[in-house]
Amino acid sequence: MAESSVQLTGVTKRFGDLVAVDNIDLDISDGEFFSLLGPSGCGKTTTLRMIAGFEYPTSGSIKIHGREVGLEPPDVRPVNTVFQSYALFPHMDVRENVGFGLLMKRVESSEIARRVERALDMVQLGKRAEALPEQLSGGQQQRVALARALVNEPEVLLLDEPLGALDLKLRQAMQIELKELQERVGITFIYVTHDQEEALTMSDRLGVMHDGSLLQIGTPEDIYEHPRSRFVADFIGEINLLDGRVGSDGSVVLNGGYVMPLDHSITAGSSVNVALRPEQLHLVLVDDVDLIPPNASRLDGTVGRRVYFGESYYYEVSSDAGALDVRQENRPGLTLFDPGQRVTVHWDPSAAAILEE
Numbered sequence: 001m002a003e004s005s006v007q008l009t010g011v012t013k014r015f016g017d018l019v020a021v022d023n024i025d026l027d028i029s030d031g032e033f034f035s036l037l038g039p040s041g042c043g044k045t046t047t048l049r050m051i052a053g054f055e056y057p058t059s060g061s062i063k064i065h066g067r068e069v070g071l072e073p074p075d076v077r078p079v080n081t082v083f084q085s086y087a088l089f090p091h092m093d094v095r096e097n098v099g100f101g102l103l104m105k106r107v108e109s110s111e112i113a114r115r116v117e118r119a120l121d122m123v124q125l126g127k128r129a130e131a132l133p134e135q136l137s138g139g140q141q142q143r144v145a146l147a148r149a150l151v152n153e154p155e156v157l158l159l160d161e162p163l164g165a166l167d168l169k170l171r172q173a174m175q176i177e178l179k180e181l182q183e184r185v186g187i188t189f190i191y192v193t194h195d196q197e198e199a200l201t202m203s204d205r206l207g208v209m210h211d212g213s214l215l216q217i218g219t220p221e222d223i224y225e226h227p228r229s230r231f232v233a234d235f236i237g238e239i240n241l242l243d244g245r246v247g248s249d250g251s252v253v254l255n256g257g258y259v260m261p262l263d264h265s266i267t268a269g270s271s272v273n274v275a276l277r278p279e280q281l282h283l284v285l286v287d288d289v290d291l292i293p294p295n296a297s298r299l300d301g302t303v304g305r306r307v308y309f310g311e312s313y314y315y316e317v318s319s320d321a322g323a324l325d326v327r328q329e330n331r332p333g334l335t336l337f338d339p340g341q342r343v344t345v346h347w348d349p350s351a352a353a354i355l356e357e
């Protein structure tokens with residue numbers, strides 16, 4: 001296990017009656033790319049601001065490299081923040097923008113020059129050092145903002161929706177760049193976003209927040225494939241949720257009488273959701289039972305809409321257990337189904353997440 005970089009224990013932040021951050025625990029390793037993901041107002045920025053020192057926790061402890069910093073002012077913490085609105089000085093060129101903070105701290109000029117060059121190299125803007133912000137694209141301006149933070153040689157970089165102002169294409173290109181940069185410089189990134197795809201593609205681990213609480217922490221695979229709550233399942237990617245109940249024999253019974261295995265014990269009679277990703281479901285005609293693996297879970301339904309997505313086909317299937325969206329990867333020889341056809345939907349039992357209500 002790598003050394004701990006940022007550690008939050010029982011951190012709560014209240015604004016009057018409002019609990020913006022509710023008793024969260026977080027242990028981020030040295031050199032990790034960690035994302036905080038959640039909908040608007042869930043407490044992401046407040047958490048980041050407490051790590052930076054722009055807010056103080058109402059209770060709880062914040063440690064950076066083992067040192068308690070929770071009540072220290074921002075300028076003595078070994079962290080820097082990159083915000084969504086990066087407000088560069090319009091009349092200063094790239095080099096001056098990046099070096100300005102060091103100038104204010106009265107760092108020696110040869111040292112400033114050395115660190116600015118290094119920071120500009122990191123974000124691959126060495127050749128644009130003399131440009132004014134208005135002469136740069138949005139993505140380049142954001143890289144200047146990054147260099148302005150990196151020039152302080154922080155141990156931890158905090159990023160609050162830094163790509164939010166960019167259009168989709170540029171945002172995707174910058175995601176890859178940022179990830180490569182983080183791997184190259186090896187400093188800890190704590191990245192705030194409400195974009196689940198961004199969090200999944202960039203992070204080593206992520207934490208999903210809701211109403212001030214951290215609901216689940218894990219690797220992208222872990223969170224996507226094994227969500228532990230309805231909120232996490234629903235927030236990340238597309239998912240089918242079927243209502244079920246735990247029967248007396250410990251299996252899950254869905255509407256229509258379908259029975260699913262349950263791999264952990266939940267009290268008989270409890271209400272549960274069976275969560276299934278569209279791409280983990282398979283379709284066969286109702287009569288083609290030979291095509292279904294013997295231990296598969298299954299239910300019968302009727303094809304509604306079929307939508308072509310190029311790389312896949314998307315079906316809406318209605319069944320007694322509820323509506324299911326099914327995604328079939330497009331490949332040569334793929335059987336297509338038409339609206340109105342009776343089908344059996346089947347899946348590997350391990351693909352289902354059983355969520356307690």
Ligand SMILES: Nc1ncnc2c1ncn2[C@@H]1O[C@H](COP(=O)(O)OP(=O)(O)OP(=O)(O)O)[C@@H](O)[C@H]1O
Pocket residue numbers: 015018019020038039040041042043044045046047194
């Ligand atoms: N200074 C403040 N005073 C009072 N309430 C605040 C303050 N800052 C944040 N809040 C409240 O705390 C809650 C969490 O806000 P926060 O900015 O952390 O959310 P967020 O997850 O970053 O949302 P977004 O995705 O919209 O940026 C919100 O209900 C917000 O209104």
Ligand SMILES: [Mg+2]
Pocket residue numbers: 044045046
């Ligand atoms: Mg925010």
